[in-house]
Amino acid sequence: MTNPSDHSADVIVVGGGGSGLSAAVAAAEGGARVVLLERRPFVGGTTALSIGSLTAAGTSFQRRRGITDTADDLVEDMWKFDTPLLTGDAPKLRRLYATESATTLDWLMHHGVSFAGPFPEPPHRVPRMHNVIPNSRTYIVRLKEAARRLGVRTITSAEVAELMSEGDAVVGVTATVDGEPLHFLATRGVVLATGDFSGNAQMRQAHLPQGAVTALPINPDSLGIGHRLAANAGAELKHMDTLFGPQLRFPPSPKPGLLDRLPTWRWLCRIEGLVANSVPPALLRPVVKSLLVSHMSPTDSLFRRGAILVDSTGERFGEEQSPAEELSARTGGSGFLILDERIAAEFDIPPHHVSTAPGIAFAYFKDYRKGRPDLITAAKTPAELAGRLGLDGSALEGAIASSSLRPGFVAMGPVSSMLTVTEGSVAVDEQQRVLRPNGTAISGLFAVGGVGQGGMMLKGHGHHIGWAMTSGRLVGQALAGSRPDRAAAAR
Numbered sequence: 001m002t003n004p005s006d007h008s009a010d011v012i013v014v015g016g017g018g019s020g021l022s023a024a025v026a027a028a029e030g031g032a033r034v035v036l037l038e039r040r041p042f043v044g045g046t047t048a049l050s051i052g053s054l055t056a057a058g059t060s061f062q063r064r065r066g067i068t069d070t071a072d073d074l075v076e077d078m079w080k081f082d083t084p085l086l087t088g089d090a091p092k093l094r095r096l097y098a099t100e101s102a103t104t105l106d107w108l109m110h111h112g113v114s115f116a117g118p119f120p121e122p123p124h125r126v127p128r129m130h131n132v133i134p135n136s137r138t139y140i141v142r143l144k145e146a147a148r149r150l151g152v153r154t155i156t157s158a159e160v161a162e163l164m165s166e167g168d169a170v171v172g173v174t175a176t177v178d179g180e181p182l183h184f185l186a187t188r189g190v191v192l193a194t195g196d197f198s199g200n201a202q203m204r205q206a207h208l209p210q211g212a213v214t215a216l217p218i219n220p221d222s223l224g225i226g227h228r229l230a231a232n233a234g235a236e237l238k239h240m241d242t243l244f245g246p247q248l249r250f251p252p253s254p255k256p257g258l259l260d261r262l263p264t265w266r267w268l269c270r271i272e273g274l275v276a277n278s279v280p281p282a283l284l285r286p287v288v289k290s291l292l293v294s295h296m297s298p299t300d301s302l303f304r305r306g307a308i309l310v311d312s313t314g315e316r317f318g319e320e321q322s323p324a325e326e327l328s329a330r331t332g333g334s335g336f337l338i339l340d341e342r343i344a345a346e347f348d349i350p351p352h353h354v355s356t357a358p359g360i361a362f363a364y365f366k367d368y369r370k371g372r373p374d375l376i377t378a379a380k381t382p383a384e385l386a387g388r389l390g391l392d393g394s395a396l397e398g399a400i401a402s403s404s405l406r407p408g409f410v411a412m413g414p415v416s417s418m419l420t421v422t423e424g425s426v427a428v429d430e431q432q433r434v435l436r437p438n439g440t441a442i443s444g445l446f447a448v449g450g451v452g453q454g455g456m457m458l459k460g461h462g463h464h465i466g467w468a469m470t471s472g473r474l475v476g477q478a479l480a481g482s483r484p485d486r487a488a489a490a491r
């Protein structure tokens with residue numbers, strides 16, 4: 001085994017998604033020696049799979065549009081996404097996020113991340129959603145460049161499996177690198193930035209409601225390892241049974257949309273940012289639609305207008321009251337939406353739409369027919385449709401007979417019941433110190449991003465990335481001592 005002192009640093013960050021990279025960059029900026037350990041062969045995590053929206057209040061983008069906004073208003077509006085659940089969940093952390101979100105946006109821009117916006121997303125009272133340009137890989141590419149420039153030692157294929165302790169304090173981690181366990185000592189702190197636990201079947205079974213247990217995780221590598229490490233060190237876990245979903249989702253397009261294909265070159269992102277922020281929103285809609293038909297969930301109102309959901313054999317198994325939960329309970333968790341030409345025509349024009357990025361654009365059935373022909377199958381009879389989709393003919397016939405659908409059938413899919421992220425997290429205070437059930441801090445241990453939500457539940461777009469980047473930046477700055485107001489408490 002290698003001598004531990006070979007691998008010492010001021011700050012050890014576990015996980016190289018958005019929150020971990022932010023923590024590493026901010027700590028290194030403040031002069032700390034930083035090691036970042038990532039279990040995958042590459043950094044990115046769920047952050048790199050996301051759409052990349054970041055919700056923030058009081059930003060320069062808002063001011064440029066004459067929008068006055070405050071942290072107080074952002075806190076209140078975040079509650080409105082689910083008032084009984086969210087009001088009072090973690091008020092100090094929510095306030096911290098709201099207060100610091102605009103500075104986080106500036107900090108990311110300082111590191112070369114470009115944004116478009118702000119876009120409206122009701123019930124936010126003013127436009128607050130800032131979208132990264134051209135896609136979420138930009139966060140990772142720019143922060144990785146900054147980490148390299150600032151001397152962060154990033155080690156990939158390095159899974160942290162244990163925390164090292166001295167008495168009650170966490171002093172380092174053990175990571176498996178190239179099959180060998182190595183000790184990494186941290187003089188100032190270990191930051192858990194390991195994301196959520198949606199990819200861990202045992203944790204889903206132990207904590208989540210039945211409808212979510214068998215749903216497919218979008219990121220199967222979200223294994224909740226940081227939750228386990230913190231719990232083993234005595235941390236409290238909060239709201240482990242909460243999540244917003246599952247949701248019906250189509251598979252990624254075999255031909256990625258324009259926004260997904262654009263390179264993340266710094267100069268190109270800057271030009272794209274200038275264009276996106278100066279042309280009228282209507283001109284951007286076609287580009288945004290390519291994103292909608294690739295990434296967004298189909299609306300439940302299709303079912304209210306008569307569409308049905310069948311499983312991968314063609315059988316209808318529920319009444320589409322909670323379609324994603326019903327589908328996840330079926331073996332395989334995937335199936336097809338069945339509609340007819342009448343419903344398809346309704347969803348070709350407002351007020352109906354198949355999917356939306358609220359306040360930005362809507363995607364209609366015709367947009368799917370054009371942009372995702374791989375998802376659309378039409379047939380005159382149930383038998384013909386079953387044949388084309390490889391479903392059981394009599395099962396599909398029975399399913400259609402139980403509905404109000406009329407000949408001229410259309411299938412959309414396959415569609416799966418998927419988990420975006422889980423909300424359950426490690427208890428933390430406003431310095432991101434990990435807390436025991438009695439409220440005392442575990443010395444030397446910090447948590448950020450998904451694992452470090454501290455019981456704050458983040459319904460709505462742009463809040464998870466906003467929190468990941470904000471909590472990472474703040475803990476990095478505190479551990480480097482570059483925020484004197486917070487540094488003393490963090491040690």
Ligand SMILES: Cc1cc2nc3c(=O)[nH]c(=O)nc-3n(C[C@H](O)[C@H](O)[C@H](O)COP(=O)(O)OP(=O)(O)OC[C@H]3O[C@@H](n4cnc5c(N)ncnc54)[C@H](O)[C@@H]3O)c2cc1C
Pocket residue numbers: 014015016017018019020037038039040043044045046047048049050051052053054158159160161193194195196218219221222223225226419420421448449450451461462463464465466468
């Ligand atoms: C399809 C999709 C779209 C989304 N869109 C948005 C959006 O537009 N806006 C928004 O706000 N949120 C969005 N989200 C949610 C958001 O992306 C995540 O909540 C956020 O990026 C989490 O960041 P993180 O740094 O906490 O975790 P991650 O980005 O998942 O990073 C965790 C990293 O830790 C590594 N790791 C884990 N365990 C270990 C270990 N033991 N040792 C070493 N490394 C480890 C992982 O491999 C990973 O790289 C979306 C999510 C999905 C799935």
